[in-house]
Amino acid sequence: MSQFVIATDAQGATLDDLTATHKSLVVSGSRKVTWLVVGAVPDAVKKLQRRFSFGRVRVVTEAVELSQIDLVVFLEAGDGLQRESLLVANEFLAAQPQVDLLYGDSGHPTDDKSEPFSFARRPGWSPERLRAHCYVGETLIARSDLVVNSGGLNDLVLRHPHDRALRLSENAKAVSRLAAVLTIAKSSDSRPSASLHAVVEHCQRQNIDADCELDASVPSVYVRRRLTKQPSVGVIVATRGTSAEVFGQERVLVVEAVRSLFEKSTYQNFHVVVVADTPTPATVIETLQNIGGARLQVLNYDRPFNFAEKNNLGAMSCESDLILLLNDDTEIITADALEVMVALFNDPQVGVVGPMLLFEDSTIQSAGHIFSPDPTDLYRARNPETSGPQNLLRVQREASSLIAACMLIRRDVFEEVGGLCLGFPGNWNDIDFCLKVQLAGYRAVFTPHAHLFHFESKTRIAKRVDAEVGKLGARWGSVLDDDPYFNPRLQRYTNIWKTDSTSKRSMNEALAI
C-alpha cells in the first residue's frame, strides 16, 4: 500500500468541517495517513491533534517531507473521502504506472431523504475543458514527484482548486479519470468552479495567446485565442441545389449557405468549392458564381452519391491551410463563428473543430456526438439555454466526434489520416474521421462559442446499414462502447446522459434545470 498524505487548506474551515474530514480519513482504506492541515486556526489544530493523536491519522501543520510519500490527496476541508477510496485509487495507480494525476466522481448531499446524494459523474481527461472550469473536481490524487515539480505541496494546497488542477496537469505525464466516487463533498452544489486568475496565469505559462473572459453565470472561463495568423480556409460544400422552406420562405439552401458565409462572416480569408451533383440547376450555379466571384469554384460530380467522396474531391481540388466541410443546409448565426473556430488551431494538437449547430427553431441540432454505443447528436432538439450537467454545453471541450455538417480541419491532418472513408458513403464518415484524427494523436474540439443553423429535419434518423455498423465497430468498437468523454456510470436517456436513477431530479440535473 502506498504512503499517502492528505493535504487540506483549512483557511476559514470550522472545527466541525475538519472533524468530518478526519472521520472519513479513518475509513479511507489506508492503515496510516498523514493529514496536512494548512491555515487552520491554531486552537482548532490543537483540538484535532489532542483528539486524534492515537488514531490512524497523524495531523500535522508543517511541511511534509515528500521523499517518503508516494501519493498526495488534495482534499477540501469539510469534504470526506469515500470509504475505501484510497484503496481503490492505490490499486488503479499501481495498475497504471504512467498515470501521475487522478480524479474521480463525487457525491453531493441533497434535501431529498430518499436520495441523500446526487453524484457528479466526470468525463475523461479533457485539457481544453479544464481551461474553462475545474471539471475534475476539488479532490485530486497526484504522485509526489509531480507535486514537487508543480510548485510543492505547501504552495499547491493553498491555491484555488482550479489553479491547482491546471498547475498539476501542466506537468503531468498522464492524467486519468477513475469512474468511482472518491469523495462526499460538503457542498450540495456539484457544478465545477472556475478561476479567471488561474486560467490567465495558465495561459501565460503555456504560451497560449488568448483573451480570457469569465462567465460568472455558469461559471466558466472562455479562453478566446487571438488570431495571430490568418490561415486560408477552403470551404467544401457538397450539394444537389435543392430548395426547402426555411423561416417560412422557400429558398435554395446552398445559395443561402454560401451567401451567409460571404456576407456575415467576419473572417474572410476563405474560398468556396461547391461540389455539385449533375442534376444541380444551372441557375443555382450561376447565382453561386455571382455571389462568390473568383473566390468560388464549382466542381461537377456525376457519380452515384457518396458524401465522403464529394468532400474528398472538394478538399483535394483546392489548396488551403484549413478545410471546412459545410453542409448546404447551414447558415452562419454568429458572425465570428469562423474566426472562433480558426483560432483554436493555434494549438498544434487540435486537428478538428466543430461549432454548436441549431435547428431552424433554435433548438440544438448537435453539440458534438456521444457514443452509447451508437453515435448520437448530443442534446439534439433540446433547449440551447440548457447548460447541461456540469455546464457541459457552455464550455469548449474535447469530444469523441463532431458532426460533418460543419467541421473545420487542419489540412495536413486531413491528408495524414486519409480524409473521409469512402466505405461510409452516407453515415458515420464523420465519426470514423474524428476517431482516425484522435488515433493520429490530435484532438477534436467542440466550441459552443460559434453558432450555425443546420436546417436538418428534426425527424431525420440516420439509416442503419448493418454492414456499415459492422465496419465501424471493427475499427472502433471499444471506443463506441465506452465514450472516453463520458462516464460509464451514467446511463443514456434518448440523446442525453444522466445518472442511473429513475428520479425526476436525475433528469433535471442532466438538463441543468
Place this chain on the structure above:
Amino acid sequence: MVSPNFDPVVVEQKIAQLALRDSEFAKRAETREQQRQIAKYGSVREYQFPPNTSQIHVTNWVHKKWLRPFRFMFRNMPRPLRKLVKRLSA
C-alpha cells in the same frame, strides 16, 4: 488559394493517396480493436449496436411493459411504505 490549374488527373491521384492512407489507418484501428476484443472477450466478435438504442427508440427501463403492474402497485402503496422502499433502494 484556389488551385489555378485545376487538373482532374492530379486531383484523382491525390484522392487515391487519401484512400491509401485511409486503408492504412483502418488497418491500424482494426488491429488495435482486435487486440482489445481478444483481451476482453477472448475472441473477436462481429460488432452490432445493441437493439433499441437509436434516437427514436427511447428505452428507459422503467417503461418496460412487464414493469407496469409493479409500478402501478408501487404508486398505489401508502406513502410511508413508498418512502421506505425508496429509502431502502437508495
